[in-house]
Amino acid sequence: MTPSPDTFTVALIVGSVSQPSLNRRLADALAALAPDEGLELRDVPIGELPFFGAHMESKADYPEAGRVFKRAVDSADGLLLVTPEYNRSITGVLKNAIDWASRPEGESSFPGRPTAVIGASAGDISTAVAQNHLKAILMSQGAQVLGEPEAYIKYEDGLIDDEGQVTDASTREFLQEFLRSFRSLIERFA
Template identity: 50%
Template sequence: MDKRKIAVFVGSLREGSFNRQLARALERLGEDRLEFDHVDIGSLPFYNQDFDGDYPQEGIALKAQVRAADAVLFVTPEYNRSVPGVLKNAIDLASRPYGDSAFAGLPAAVIGASVGAIGTAMAQQHLRNILSYLDMAVMPQPEAYLQFKDGLVDEDGRVTRQDTREFLEDFVDRFVEWIDRQRG
């Protein structure tokens, strides 16, 4: 079977981002079935309703990248108990103007990592609400709130703890099943 193409939104711009490391680990775990297409959200203009009639090229390219995907993976940190502004901006650009959302009908999964004990639970809840409104089929289980510790993912994208690797393998397996179920 062909690999499913996944548009990957990492909600952190930081060079050593835990969530970017997590995305790389998921890519490595799913490389036999998934093709990850990382979305650059750091260079996007701020969404402004004034340009709905004359959409910026960056927004048009973002929508094309999302529409070319079979599903979307959101890997998000938690900032002030919610999603980072840069991620929300990218979602706004890809979903506007009203009636022209690139996300509508696409399967999605949400995951995130933080140094905090509750991981990214609040950010993920907010993100799930947003994605539901955008008519995305968000994978309900397993929910994945990872507490990230140094060395959890090595420089090659391998998960170093067996229990965490097994959990993430299950996450990837379930995401593939979810995509297949949603895409028919």
């Protein structure tokens, strides 16, 4: 039996192109906490992907931008999506990236892939509705989605400082627990 590696790699997608972005801030904080939990988070940018259209999905001629993006997702052990909530759903830029990852037909990046979702907003229910939509999409694609803990981060000013440190101890511990649970999921399906 092959021993499991100490560190699993995770493709990290932030569903916001805003600058600044709360969810980028959260992603950076997670990336800083991850090594102690046996994970290495690797940023996969999505802002430059063209809008996906069915005419782009020829297997022989899949656009290079899509191939590069899919390679970054496929080469990691797990996938972490950090999502904002726009109008009670996910952002257009994130849905576009998911559509790219799901094609060409028969070559989806999702089936069996250990995948976790987290998100931040200043609203009282944070990104709960967006995450609900996102998890439904991921499950429809056959991803192995982390069920617990659910991670709806209610962002308040100063929660994560400019150096990416989580200033509130209970939030930091929660994020560490979230990463540990995700690592267990990856280990189970790796």
